Every structure is written in C-alpha cells, then in structure tokens.
Amino acid sequence: MDRALRRKLTNGIFVGACGLATIIALAALVLILWSLVKEGVGGIDANIFTMTQPAPGSPGGLKNAITGSILMCGCGMAIAIVVGILAGTWLAEYGGQTPYGHAVRFLNDVLLSAPSILIGLFVYEIMVAHLFGHFSGYAGALALALLAVPIVTRTTEDMLALQPNTLREAGMALGAGRGFVIRSIIWKAASAGLLTGGLLGFARISGETAPLLFTSLGNQFFSLNMAQPMASLPTTIFQFALSAYDDWRRLAWVGALLIAVAVLAVNTIGRLLARETHRP
Amino acid sequence: MNDIATPIASAPVSPTSPNIAASTEAPIMTRPTGELVLEARNLDFAYGKTQSLFGVDLPVERNRITALIGPSGCGKSTLLRALNRIYDMYPGQHATGRVLLNGEDILSDRGSVARLKARDGDVTLNDSGLDTSALRARIGMVFQKPTPFPMSIYDNVAFGVRLHQKKSKAEMDVIVERSLKRAALWDEVKDKLTASGLGLSGGQQQRLCVARGIAVEPEVLLLDEPASALDPVSTAKLEATLMELKKDFTIVIVTHNLQQAARISDHTGFMFLGKMIEFRPTAELFERPQSPRTRDYVTGRFG
Amino acid sequence: MSTAAIDIEPKAKPARAQSAASETIFRALCFSAATLLMAALAGVVVSLIIGGWPAFHKFGLGFITSTAWNPVTEDYGAAGPIVGTIVTSILALIIALPLALGVSVFLVEFCPKRIARPIAIAVELLAGIPSIVYGMWGLFVLAPWFATHIQLPIMMDFDSNSLIGRIFSGVPNGANIFTASLILAIMILPYMAAVFRELLLTVPSQVREAAYGLGSTSFEVVAKVMLPYVGKGTVGVIMLGLGRALGETMAVTFIIGNSHGFPHSLFDSGSTIASTIANEFAEATSDMHTSALIALGLVLFVLTFAVLAVARALLAGNKN
Numbered sequence: 001m002d003r004a005l006r007r008k009l010t011n012g013i014f015v016g017a018c019g020l021a022t023i024i025a026l027a028a029l030v031l032i033l034w035s036l037v038k039e040g041v042g043g044i045d046a047n048i049f050t051m052t053q054p055a056p057g058s059p060g061g062l063k064n065a066i067t068g069s070i071l072m073c074g075c076g077m078a079i080a081i082v083v084g085i086l087a088g089t090w091l092a093e094y095g096g097q098t099p100y101g102h103a104v105r106f107l108n109d110v111l112l113s114a115p116s117i118l119i120g121l122f123v124y125e126i127m128v129a130h131l132f133g134h135f136s137g138y139a140g141a142l143a144l145a146l147l148a149v150p151i152v153t154r155t156t157e158d159m160l161a162l163q164p165n166t167l168r169e170a171g172m173a174l175g176a177g178r179g180f181v182i183r184s185i186i187w188k189a190a191s192a193g194l195l196t197g198g199l200l201g202f203a204r205i206s207g208e209t210a211p212l213l214f215t216s217l218g219n220q221f222f223s224l225n226m227a228q229p230m231a232s233l234p235t236t237i238f239q240f241a242l243s244a245y246d247d248w249r250r251l252a253w254v255g256a257l258l259i260a261v262a263v264l265a266v267n268t269i270g271r272l273l274a275r276e277t278h279r280p
Numbered sequence: 281m282n283d284i285a286t287p288i289a290s291a292p293v294s295p296t297s298p299n300i301a302a303s304t305e306a307p308i309m310t311r312p313t314g315e316l317v318l319e320a321r322n323l324d325f326a327y328g329k330t331q332s333l334f335g336v337d338l339p340v341e342r343n344r345i346t347a348l349i350g351p352s353g354c355g356k357s358t359l360l361r362a363l364n365r366i367y368d369m370y371p372g373q374h375a376t377g378r379v380l381l382n383g384e385d386i387l388s389d390r391g392s393v394a395r396l397k398a399r400d401g402d403v404t405l406n407d408s409g410l411d412t413s414a415l416r417a418r419i420g421m422v423f424q425k426p427t428p429f430p431m432s433i434y435d436n437v438a439f440g441v442r443l444h445q446k447k448s449k450a451e452m453d454v455i456v457e458r459s460l461k462r463a464a465l466w467d468e469v470k471d472k473l474t475a476s477g478l479g480l481s482g483g484q485q486q487r488l489c490v491a492r493g494i495a496v497e498p499e500v501l502l503l504d505e506p507a508s509a510l511d512p513v514s515t516a517k518l519e520a521t522l523m524e525l526k527k528d529f530t531i532v533i534v535t536h537n538l539q540q541a542a543r544i545s546d547h548t549g550f551m552f553l554g555k556m557i558e559f560r561p562t563a564e565l566f567e568r569p570q571s572p573r574t575r576d577y578v579t580g581r582f583g
Numbered sequence: 584m585s586t587a588a589i590d591i592e593p594k595a596k597p598a599r600a601q602s603a604a605s606e607t608i609f610r611a612l613c614f615s616a617a618t619l620l621m622a623a624l625a626g627v628v629v630s631l632i633i634g635g636w637p638a639f640h641k642f643g644l645g646f647i648t649s650t651a652w653n654p655v656t657e658d659y660g661a662a663g664p665i666v667g668t669i670v671t672s673i674l675a676l677i678i679a680l681p682l683a684l685g686v687s688v689f690l691v692e693f694c695p696k697r698i699a700r701p702i703a704i705a706v707e708l709l710a711g712i713p714s715i716v717y718g719m720w721g722l723f724v725l726a727p728w729f730a731t732h733i734q735l736p737i738m739m740d741f742d743s744n745s746l747i748g749r750i751f752s753g754v755p756n757g758a759n760i761f762t763a764s765l766i767l768a769i770m771i772l773p774y775m776a777a778v779f780r781e782l783l784l785t786v787p788s789q790v791r792e793a794a795y796g797l798g799s800t801s802f803e804v805v806a807k808v809m810l811p812y813v814g815k816g817t818v819g820v821i822m823l824g825l826g827r828a829l830g831e832t833m834a835v836t837f838i839i840g841n842s843h844g845f846p847h848s849l850f851d852s853g854s855t856i857a858s859t860i861a862n863e864f865a866e867a868t869s870d871m872h873t874s875a876l877i878a879l880g881l882v883l884f885v886l887t888f889a890v891l892a893v894a895r896a897l898l899a900g901n902k903n
Contacts, residue, residue: 011800015693021685022694022702025776028769029709035724036716086616094610095617104617106895107624113891114884115830117857118627121864121880125630146623153620169366170427170489174440174496175416177602178369179609184439189430207713210832210857214864234715234833241719241837249723256716267711271704 033260040257043250048258052222053236056245062255064222068231072137072216073206075226076144080205081198084149085187088156088197093182096157105157112150119146120211128215137226140216147208148201155197159190192273199270203263209234233259307556308570312341312547316380317530318363318419318500323377325355325362332358334554335377340500345522345531347545347562349538351582355554356534360502363532364419365412381499386415417444420498424505426485428477429492433460433469436477436488440496455495462528463491464521483514487521494529501525503533507540519544538578542566550574628884635878637871646878652843654868659875661882663843667853668883670846671760671835672828675767679824682768683775688805690776691783703780710773718837721766726757726838729765734850754852756840761849763839767828775824778898782816783809815897822894829887832857856883 047061054060087104095101120143127139163186171181187194212218217229218236233255240252318340325333333355340346348356365386367373379387417440429436437456441447447455456473460466465487469480477488486506493501503522507515522531523544535541541548542562549559550571558565558574569575576582638659639646649660686706690699734755786809794804810817840852841862854862856879867873 007800007803011802014802014805017681018685018689018693021682022689024682025686025706025709025772026702028772029705031724032709032712032716032720035720039723083616083619086613087620090610090613090617094613101617104621107621109895110888110891111620111624111627113826113830113887114624114627115832115857115887117830117832117860118631118880118884121634121860121877122623122627122630124864125634126626149620149623164425164427166423166425166427167429169369170421170423171429171439172369173364173366173416173421173423174492175413175443176439177413177606179606180443183609185429191430203711207715209713209715210861213861217865234713237715237719238833241722252719253723256719259713260716263711263713264708267708271707 036253036257036260039250039253040255043254044257048251048254053220053231053240053251054247056243056248060251062233062236062251062258064219064231065233065236065255066258067222067224068137068216068219069206069233071224071226072141072144072212072230072232073202075138075141076148076205077198077202079141079145080148080152080201083145084152084197084201085156085194087149088153089160089182089187091153091157092160093178093186108150108153111146112154115210116143116147116208117210117213119143120213120215122146123211124214132227135215135217135229137216137228137230140212140230140232141226143211143215144205144208147211148205151201151204152197155200156190156194159193159197160186162193163189196270196274199266199273203266203270206266207234207259207263209238213238307337308558308560309337309339309556310560310564311339312344312561314341314344316340317342317382318532319378319380320359320363321378321380323359323362323375323379325358325367325375326373328372332554333362333375336551336554336556338549338556338559340530340532341547342530343526343528344546345526345533345544346547346549347541348532348534348549348551349536349541349577350551350557351577352536353553354551356551357504358554359551360421360504360532360534363500363502364416364421366416366421368412381415381418386419414444417496418499420493420496420501422486422489422493422501422503422506425509426482426489428480428485428488430478431476432474433477433480433488434473437491437495440492444496459491459495462494462521462525463487464517464524465491481514483510483517486510486514486518490518490521490525494525498529500530500532503531505534505536508536515540538566550577552577631877631881631884635874635881637874638878641871646875647882650843650845654872657869657871659871661856661875661879663845664854664856664859664879665882666845667760667839668829668855668857668886670853671764671767671839671855672825674761674764675771675828676821676825678764678768679772679775680821683772683779683820683824686772686776687780687783690780692801692805703777706773706776709769710777714770714831714833717766717770717834721762721834721838722758725766726762728757729762730755730757754840755850758838758840758852759850760839760846760853763835763853763855766834766838767831770831770834771824771827774827775820778823779817779820782813782820782898786812819894819897822890822897826887826890826894829883829890830857832861836861856880 047059049061049063049066051059051061052064053062087108090096091101091105096105123139123143123146127142128135132139167185167189168178168181171185172178176184212232212235216232216235218239219229219231221231223230237252237255237259240248240255243249316339318338320336320338323333323336323338324331336355336359338346338348338359348359350356361367362375363379367375375387377387378385420440429439431439434456437459438452441452441455457466457470460469465484468484469475469488477485480488486509490501490503490506507518510518519540522533525531533541533545545562547559548562548565550557550565550569550573552573558569558571560570565574566578569578642649642659646659647661647665649658650662651658651660652663653659690703690706694702734757738755790808790812791804794808799807835855836858839854839858841854841858842852843854843859846853860876860880864873864876867876
C-alpha cells in the first residue's frame with residue numbers, strides 16, 4: 001500500500017473514530033433522558049406536589065421532599081451568593097494578585113473539586129455532632145452552601161475581571177471611592193455574569209445527595225422546621241430507589257425526572273445568560 | 281575638541297539625536313498671560329523604578345483649551361493622569377513636584393501626606409486639607425474609550441453630582457438638562473433619558489461622558505484623546521462642543537491629531553520622552569516652532 | 584465661570600457614599616468572605632483529621648492495607664474501598680479518555696459549524712445531570728441489561744476456571760466494579776471533553792492552517808501538531824477527570840454492589856471510599872466505626888487533593 005493511500009486510510013479511520021465517539025456520547029445522553037421520561041412521566045400527577053411521601057402501598061407524593069429541597073437549596077444559595085460574590089469581588093478588585101490572593105484562589109478550586117461527601121462529613125462534625133446534637137435542615141443548607149460558594153466565587157471573579165479598567169477609572173475620576181465604584185458600577189455592569197454564577201451554583205447543589213445523607217438526613221413528614229431533620233428530593237430518591245417496593249421505586253423515578261428537568265433548565269438559562277454577556 | 285580623548289558620554293547631542301533624557305535643555309516656554317487655574321511645576325512621575333516624566337512644567341490658563349501633543353510614549357497621557365491623581369489607583373506609581381489647583385498643592389492632600397509622614401517620620405509635612413475624592417470633583421476627566429456607566433442616561437449624568445451633594449429631583453433635572461445641552465447631546469436624548477447609556481452610538485456615548493464630567497462643574501476638564509475612537513463626523517461634533525465649553529470651563533486635551541490641536545486649542549505643549557520641549561500659543565508653535573524637535577514633529581518628520 | 588452647582592470646600596466632609604469608613608468596611612467585608620472560604624477548607628481538613636485520628640491511632644498505617652471490615656469485632660481496614668476507588672476511577676478513565684478526545688477533536692476539527700454548537704451543548708447537558716440520576720439509570724437500566732446481555736453469556740460460554748472465566752466471574756446481577764466504572768466513565772466524559780475542547784481551541788489558527796497548507800491530513804494535524812502543542816494540558820485533563828471520578832459518590836453507590844472485601848474480578852462487587860461512607864455513616868454502630876469512616880474520608884481527600892494539584896499545575900501552563 002503506498003504511502004498516500006495509507007495516510008488517507010489512517011485519516012479516514014481517525015475521523016470515523018471521532019465521529020463514533022461523539023455518537024456514543026450523544027447516545028448515552030439520549031438513553032438516559034429516555035429512561036427518565038419513560039419511567040417518570042407516567043407517575044406525574046397532582047398528587048406528587050400535594051401529598052407527602054407514603055407508606056408502601058398507600059397513595060402519596062413528594063411534597064415534603066420537594067419543599068425540603070427548595071428550602072435547603074434556597075437557604076444554601078442565599079449564603080453562597082453573599083459569601084461568593086464578596087469573596088470573588090475581593091479577588092478581582094482588591095487582593096487577587098497578592099500571595100494570599102493566589103492562595104485563596106487555589107484553595108477555592110480545591111473546595112470546588114472536593115468530593116461532596118467530605119463536605120458533608122465536615123458539616124456533620126460541626127452542626128450535627130456538636131452544635132445542634134441532631135440532624136437538621138440548617139446543616140443540610142450549610143453543606144449545600146459550601147458546595148455552591150466556590151462556583152459563585154470563581155464566576156464572580158472571572159466576570160468582574162472582564163470589566164474594562166477604564167470603567168473603574170471613570171467612576172473614580174468623578175470622586176467615588178473604590179468600594180462605591182464596585183457596588184454601583186462594576187457589579188451592575190457584570191450583573192448578567194454574576195447571575196450566571198448563582199444559577200450554575202444552584203444547578204450543582206439541587207442534585208447533590210451525598211452530603212445531605214448525614215446532615216439533614218430526611219423526614220417522612222411534611223415539615224417547614226429547618227432546625228429538625230428535613231426531607232429532600234435526592235435523599236428520598238435514594239431511599240425509595242433502593243427499596244423493594246414498586247410504588248416507591250415509581251416515585252423515585254418521578255423524583256429523578258423532576259430533578260433532572262430542574263437542573264437542565266437552570267443550566268440552560270445560565271448558559272444563555274453567559275452568552276449574552278459575551279456579545280460585543 | 282580633542283578627537284582621541286572624547287569619551288562617549290559627552291558626545292555632542294544633535295537636534296535629532298534620541299539621547300535626550302541625559303540632556304538638560306530647558307523647555308522653551310511662553311507662559312500664558314491670563315489667570316492660571318492649574319499648574320504643574322517640576323513634575324516627576326515614575327512607575328516603580330521607571331521614570332516617565334522629568335521636571336515637567338505645565339501652565340493651564342482659565343477658560344482656554346490647552347493641548348498636549350507628542351509622539352507615542354512621550355508622556356502626555358501620563359502627565360494628564362497625574363493631574364487628577366487617577367494614578368492613586370495603582371500602587372507603585374508616584375509623582376513628585378507640585379501641582380497647583382488655584383494655588384493649592386494637590387499632590388500633598390491628606391491621604392498622601394499621611395502616608396509620607398508614616399514612611400519618613402517627618403511630622404512637619406503639611407497637608408492642604410484636601411480630600412482626594414473632593415479633589416476629583418474639581419478636576420474632571422474624559423477617557424479615550426467612551427465609558428458610559430451601566431445605567432440610564434439621566435443617572436449617568438447625575439452620578440457625579442450625587443456623590444457629593446444631595447439635590448432634589450427638580451434641582452437634579454435642571455443640572456442634567458444643562459449638562460446635556462452643553463455637551464450638545466440634549467436634543468438627541470431628551471426623550472429617552474431613562475434609556476440605558478449603553479444604547480447610544482460611540483460619538484453620543486463620548487458626549488455623554490463629557491456631560492457627566494461637566495455636571496459637577498469642575499474647574500478643569502481633562503480629556504485623553506477623546507476623539508481617537510470616533511468617526512470624523514462625531515469628532516467634528518465633539519470639537520465644536522469643546523469650543524463652546526471653553527466659555528465656562530478650562531480644558532486640557534491630549535491628542536495625537538495635530539490638525540485637531542491646531543484647530544481648537546489656544547496653547548499647545550509639545551512633549552518628547554517625558555519632557556516638555558516647547559509650550560507656546562498654538563499658532564506660534566505650529567507656524568514658528570523654536571525647537572528643532574518640535575519642528576520635526578509638527579512637519580511630520582517623525583511621529 | 585457660572586455659579587458652581589457644587590460647593591466643594593477643600594475641607595468639606597465627603598458625602599456618605601464614599602466616606603473613608605464605608606470604604607474600609609466594604610473592603611473588610613470582602614476580605615472576610617475570602618478568608619471564610621479558606622477557613623471552611625481548613626475546617627474540612629481539620630475535622631477529617633480529628634475525626635479519623637482514633638482509627639489511625641488504633642490501626643496505624645496498617646489501616647490502609649487491611650482488608651478487614653468487621654463492625655462487630657471493631658476491626659476496620661481501608662484496603663477494599665481504596666482499591667475499589669482507584670480501580671473504578673482508572674477504569675473509567677481508560678474508557679472515557681479516548682471518547683472524550685474523540686468528541687472534542689470531532690467538535691473542533693470535523694464537525695460542520697452549524698451543528699457543532701448544539702452538539703457541544705448536548706454534551707454539556709450530559710455533564711449537568713446529577714449523579715443520583717446516573718445512579719438510578721445505572722441500577723435499573725444498565726445493570727439488568729449488562730447482566731443479561733454480557734455477564735450471563737460470558738459465564739455460560741467460558742469455563743469458570745479459565746483465565747477469562749476468572750476475570751469475569753461474579754454474581755450476574757450487573758452490580759459490580761465494571762458497571763460502576765462504566766457509569767463513572769459516562770459521567771466524567773463530558774467534563775473532560777469540554778476542557779479538552781477548550782484546550783484545542785487555544786491552538787492558534789495560523790499553526791493549524793500552516794499544517795494543512797503543507798498537505799497534512801486531519802489526523803496528522805491533530806496528532807502531530809495540535810496534541811503536541813497542547814502537550815501537558817492533555818495530562819491535566821486526565822488528572823481532572825481522575826479527580827472527578829475519585830470523589831463521585833451516588834452514581835457508584837447504586838451499582839457497585841457494596842461489598843467490603845478485595846474485589847477478585849472485574850465483575851465482582853466491591854466498594855469505593857465514597858460509597859462506603861454514604862452507605863454506613865448514618866447508621867454507624869460505634870464511635871470507632873464512625874472514626875474509621877472519617878479516616879477513609881481523609882484518605883480520599885489526600886488522594887483527590889494530590890491529583891487536582893497536579894492537574895492544576897499542568898493546565899496552568901496552557902492558559903493563554
């Protein structure tokens with residue numbers, strides 16, 4: 001086989017292999033989404049949102065789990081947004097280039113990639129073993145906050161750094177102090193990007209299970225009391241899926257579908273927003 | 281001169297030789313006759329260890345337009361930015377010398393004097409009591425690239441005023457309208473004051489920045505190559521605006537466009553490698569430049 | 584000059600908006616937030632060390648090599664979970680890496696621009712799916728399919744004492760090291776593909792065009808020009824994927840079979856550090872049990888930290 005033909009062949013195989021890889025990846029996505037829809041859609045009805053989780057064999061829904069998730073994610077995001085935006089602002093506007101700033105950035109990345117279950121262990125030690133003495137929704141919210149903060153911090157710093165320096169100079173040239181310029185001009189200019197950071201953080205924590213297993217634990221009853229154990233969609237799915245009951249498993253699929261839809265929707269909105277900010 | 285023994289360091293400096301930093305030529309200056317609002321005296325400026333301004337004098341006459349020209353890197357923008365202390369934002373940049381605003385030295389304001397005192401332990405240093413923030417309301421700046429704030433046109437103009445004073449809505453409306461009119465932007469935006477400033481064209485944005493700068497009624501307005509990002513039509517509009525503004529304000533403009541300097545300014549300073557070479561009334565500098573370097577620059581021999 | 588709208592006396596007090604006090608407070612707030620972040624991470628490490636100390640104290644370094652796991656006799660060893668963690672992660676990497684490379688190269692080089700964007704988004708969607716969804720899919724869809732279509736046929740066709748028979752022995756329920764690795768691979772694939780795609784996009788177009796201009800085939804441009812250009816970044820991507828896989832919990836817990844001992848074959852059930860903690864922590868029978876689990880967590884943290892630090896160092900060289 002002459003050289004030119006051999007090269008053509010190698011190239012052809014290579015292109016084909018890459019295409020095949022893409023098809024496999026897309027096929028995986030399709031398979032997973034299809035299973036979700038097939039198994040979960042049938043179980044969606046009003047009961048899911050109005051009834052609490054049932055004993056096996058009785059009718060019921062996921063109201064307590066959904067409420068718990070919303071409460072803990074909301075609480076966690078509130079903390080994460082405040083701390084994350086302030087920390088990201090410090091990195092972008094004040095001390096980001098100092099040695100301490102480099103350390104903060106590095107450790108932020110470590111926190112970002114740390115296995116979520118270890119964060120759960122930490123919050124367990126602090127809030128469950130020592131502070132409260134028992135599992136609670138607050139502990140769950142704190143664990144989720146710790147998972148979302150590094151995302152918000154990193155996105156905030158990146159988005160603020162994109163703002164041109166002349167914008168800051170223009171504000172200070174009128175006599176505004178640095179902090180005032182940041183709050184009234186720079187934050188506003190980067191607002192779409194900051195929102196993206198919040199959305200991405202939310203998308204991550206809404207599907208997290210492991211850290212909730214031993215911080216908020218779970219609660220079969222409907223409860224708005226965050227100082228007590230609290231149900232959440234992921235933990236309920238975990239419990240129901242591994243059980244032996246068909247109706248519980250059905251509910252687990254419904255829960256999985258709900259989470260997947262919520263996460264994908266938030267992710268899509270976040271990325272659409274991110275594209276908007278990059279338009280010239 | 282004895283050829284054999286001539287050391288390199290004392291080689292004669294020819295008019296077009298680049299080795300100017302070592303020379304000690306005094307600038308050729310014709311000081312303005314009128315009242316000086318702003319004056320830099322013997323100003324040095326350095327970024328860290330690199331010095332970029334060497335003993336610069338700059339007299340700025342009230343209600344006139346003073347232009348700074350020179351090739352890239354000559355220090356004209358640096359000089360401008362030293363005048364309103366915007367370099368404070370960047371650690372490692374410092375200025376020595378005197379910059380007098382209506383006679384008060386603005387380089388020795390409260391903050392920097394405190395720092396100097398702390399560093400050198402000299403308790404006799406006097407500060408002029410000036411606060412940098414208030415200072416910046418008296419010396420305004422318009423940058424090369426239009427920088428509208430992400431808020432409505434109205435809020436853009438009102439921003440600086442709100443920093444320093446509390447005004448009622450009626451009073452603020454008057455100020456905003458007057459500033460926009462003076463910046464020759466009112467007719468184009470009077471129906472959309474609540475629209476975002478970012479939606480304007482480049483030329484309009486720059487005039488918005490001018491309106492924003494003059495709303496605080498500064499004593500001096502500094503402009504750093506304000507038309508370099510604009511098309512010719514917008515540039516012409518901006519120049520006309522500046523000529524009108526001269527009645528109420530004092531203007532210093534940095535430009536690399538020689539025709540622009542010749543068109544609109546009353547005094548022109550030519551700078552080269554961080555030194556003020558020649559400072560004369562504009563017509564004289566362009567028609568009868570006294571320094572050979574100035575002559576080479578304004579005739580286009582280098583730039 | 585017209586009457587000034589602003590009376591700025593040299594010694595006037597500046598407006599509240601930018602008073603020196605509010606500036607200091609704001610800066611201090613921002614700094615505190617950044618320090619809080621550091622404190623949180625420090626807290627994680629400290630709590631892991633304190634919590635795991637009793638177990639390390641009792642078992643010494645043998646903890647890491649022992650395969651025992653007996654809550655009744657209070658004898659714990661980390662070898663099983665550690666091996667499970669490493670094996671599943673590396674296996675996942677072996678499966679995912681060529682796929683990730685293929686996807687990213689396809690998107691950057693061969694895909695028509697119009698459909699490249701939707702496909703890239705689809706791949707990112709794959710990354711966004713929460714791990715518990717992967718877990719459920721793995722347990723209810725992949726595992727039974729695997730058991731029926733792969734495990735059973737192999738077991739029936741090959742003698743259980745032959746080499747192949749021994750590598751692939753195990754209970755045919757689909758819950759084993761191999762399927763867990765498969766799920767992990769699907770999970771880290773989109774992430775690695777995304778990072779790798781960005782790396783490939785840093786290759787300047789002039790370099791690519793020069794290579795094509797010399798008559799190279801796409802394969803040659805990618806293999807001989809782009810990959811070497813990206814260089815260390817590729818290893819960085821590998822490490823990132825590895826780091827992700829090491830810490831993954833829910834997807835693995837559903838499908839790995841959760842047995843404590845040393846897995847003897849690819850189709851044997853096993854456990855990872857994360858799955859062990861997830862399964863046992865809430866109902867740990869004693870303080871020593873809890874401590875052993877936390878000690879496992881510490882081992883996992885050290886592993887992930889090391890991998891991620893290396894990844895970061897390798898990728899930092901490629902940031903433009």
